[in-house]
Each structure stands twice: as structure tokens, then as C-alpha cells.
Amino acid sequence: MESAAKKYGVDPALVKAIIQHETGNMTSKAAKSKNNFGGIMGSGGLRTYGSAEEGIDAVAKLLATDRYRGKSIPQIGAIYAPIGASNDPNGLNNHWVSGVTKFYNQYKG
Numbered sequence: 001m002e003s004a005a006k007k008y009g010v011d012p013a014l015v016k017a018i019i020q021h022e023t024g025n026m027t028s029k030a031a032k033s034k035n036n037f038g039g040i041m042g043s044g045g046l047r048t049y050g051s052a053e054e055g056i057d058a059v060a061k062l063l064a065t066d067r068y069r070g071k072s073i074p075q076i077g078a079i080y081a082p083i084g085a086s087n088d089p090n091g092l093n094n095h096w097v098s099g100v101t102k103f104y105n106q107y108k109g
Contacts, residue, residue: 001015001016001019001056001060004053004056004059004060004061005060007057007060008060008061008063008064009064009068010060010063010064012107013104013108014063014073014104014105015059015060015063015070016098016103016107017100017101017102017103017104017106017107018038018059018063018080018100019037019038019056019059020103021099021100021103022037022038022039022098023037024025030046034046034047034048034049034055035048035049035050035051035052035055036048036053036055036058037052037055037056037058037059038055038058038059038062038064039081040058040059041087057069063076067079068080073097073100073101073104074097076100077093077097077100080096081093081096082092096107
């Protein structure tokens with residue numbers, strides 16, 4: 001995760017925090033079967049990556065875009081995992097900011 005973050009110039013703690021939150025500590029089906037560690041969606045649903053490295057790289061690359069760069073965790077969350085999104089029928093996005101913030105503080109500490 002550190003190398004992907006460094007490659008794109010993003011905070012490694014943020015990449016790790018989002019990955020840990022999005023995968024439920026690397027236990028999610030998307031992480032295990034699709035190498036998708038960020039809940040990254042494509043036109044047909046969750047994207048599939050060819051390797052873990054590719055999936056981690058995708059998270060860091062996404063965070064490096066103008067859409068997310070320089071924003072706080074709440075600002076990122078409003079875009080990355082908006083409350084009330086149609087692809088969040090169970091309301092899990094309600095916990096995105098607090099979950100990512102908790103992990104981020106552990107890594108930054």
C-alpha cells in the first residue's frame with residue numbers, strides 16, 4: 001500500500017484506512033474474489049482487478065485524482081461513499097467517514 005501511495009503522491013495512511021474500512025479488515029468478498037480493495041464500481045458493478053497489487057494501486061490512483069486530492073476525509077466520503085447512494089441499500093455509507101477516520105488516526109498516530 002505504501003508503494004502505491006508513494007507512486008501517486010497520496011497519504012499512505014489514508015489509502016490504508018480506506019482499504020481497511022472498505023474490505024472489513026480484508027475479509028470482504030470483493031477483496032477476496034475481485035482484488036477490489038476500495039469498493040470501486042464500474043459500469044457492471046464492482047470492478048475486478050488482476051492482482052492484489054493492481055487493486056491497491058487502483059485505490060491510490062483514484063485518490064490522486066482532482067476529485068479527491070487535498071480534501072478532508074468527510075469531503076472525500078461525500079463523494080466516495082455518499083449517504084443515500086443507490087448502490088448502498090443497507091446504509092453502510094452512514095459509517096464511512098467515522099470508520100475511515102478511526103483507521104486513519106491509528107495509522108497516523
